[in-house]
Amino acid sequence: MMTGFVYLSARKWPLSLAVAATFGLAACDENGEFAFPGADNASQAAAAPLPANALGQRVQRDIDIERPDIFAINSDGLWDGRPSLGGVWVAHPEVRDPERVVIRNTEGGQEVIGALFRRERDNPGPLLQVSSDAADALGMLPGAPARLEVVVLRRQEVEVPAAEENPVVASLAAPVAVEAAPLDAADVDVDAEESGAGEAAAATTAVVLPAAVEAATAAAEETAAATATAAADVATPNAPIDVSAVLAAPAPLPAGSLAQIGVFSVERNANNAVATIAENGIEATVNPEELGGRTVWRVIAGPLTDAADVTRLKELGFVDAFVIDATE
Numbered sequence: 001m002m003t004g005f006v007y008l009s010a011r012k013w014p015l016s017l018a019v020a021a022t023f024g025l026a027a028c029d030e031n032g033e034f035a036f037p038g039a040d041n042a043s044q045a046a047a048a049p050l051p052a053n054a055l056g057q058r059v060q061r062d063i064d065i066e067r068p069d070i071f072a073i074n075s076d077g078l079w080d081g082r083p084s085l086g087g088v089w090v091a092h093p094e095v096r097d098p099e100r101v102v103i104r105n106t107e108g109g110q111e112v113i114g115a116l117f118r119r120e121r122d123n124p125g126p127l128l129q130v131s132s133d134a135a136d137a138l139g140m141l142p143g144a145p146a147r148l149e150v151v152v153l154r155r156q157e158v159e160v161p162a163a164e165e166n167p168v169v170a171s172l173a174a175p176v177a178v179e180a181a182p183l184d185a186a187d188v189d190v191d192a193e194e195s196g197a198g199e200a201a202a203a204t205t206a207v208v209l210p211a212a213v214e215a216a217t218a219a220a221e222e223t224a225a226a227t228a229t230a231a232a233d234v235a236t237p238n239a240p241i242d243v244s245a246v247l248a249a250p251a252p253l254p255a256g257s258l259a260q261i262g263v264f265s266v267e268r269n270a271n272n273a274v275a276t277i278a279e280n281g282i283e284a285t286v287n288p289e290e291l292g293g294r295t296v297w298r299v300i301a302g303p304l305t306d307a308a309d310v311t312r313l314k315e316l317g318f319v320d321a322f323v324i325d326a327t328e
Contacts, residue, residue, distance in 0.1 A: 081142030
């Protein structure tokens with residue numbers, strides 16, 4: 001007899017309870033509470049940080065900070081005129097570890113960022129040894145000392161405010177007002193047999209641009225007109241100028257400039273150096289001095305006229321020669 005009811009036997013009750021328990025456990029989170037995925041996703045999305053480029057966000061940027069407390073020196077530097085490897089760098093005997101520094105030519109105003117190393121060879125002359133690339137960037141002449149300032153740099157992270165919203169872009173985001181203006185009806189004679197039409201009226205729309213866009217467009221047109229006028233003024237090429245003689249001329253040295261050839265521990269070697277220099281048309285002298293409890297002989301050449309004289313001394317084999325003040 002069919003009654004419409006379903007009766008569960010004693011064997012099926014445990015299976016039904018196991019299935020119900022499985023679904024209940026699957027709905028629990030790690031803390032034993034019922035979890036609703038939709039609510040979790042919504043809370044996580046609300047707690048998510050804004051991107052770095054969002055409006056009002058601050059931007060972090062690394063900048064160079066001078067740290068004279070670590071190392072700083074203001075002294076004469078010298079480039080011996082020979083090409084060197086390693087790019088832009090200076091060397092000083094008191095440096096322990098390599099550093100990143102800013103190098104300034106206090107006389108010419110040039111500056112460059114490079115490396116600072118320990119100077120291994122303690123040669124006579126300025127304490128700062130300069131690489132060829134650094135000398136080129138600082139405008140230094142070969143063999144001519146220049147006053148240099150060297151300061152250690154450190155990278156520091158700072159926050160800078162994000163750029164303000166561009167008013168032109170903001171105005172473009174607003175709806176553009178459009179006005180419709182009907183045209184006057186035009187009387188047109190049309191052959192009734194061909195078209196069967198009478199008078200026709202047309203309408204057009206006028207677009208009103210925001211004030212900021214109109215101002216930007218007018219400024220761009222004025223700039224384009226000024227550029228075209230300037231280009232027309234220089235359209236006719238001038239006669240070529242020969243500057244080869246100026247570029248080829250050696251750089252002059254201050255009046256009375258001298259060059260130190262070297263300090264010799266043997267007087268005969270110093271006299272031989274003076275003779276070699278004199279044979280090539282440059283005056284030279286030997287000056288005995290007391291250094292460390294013993295006599296040494298210092299060879300001075302000059303007066304020099306320009307940088308070509310320094311180059312000639314180096315070509316004679318005196319590669320450590322450098323320009324000194326006449327008062328030294």
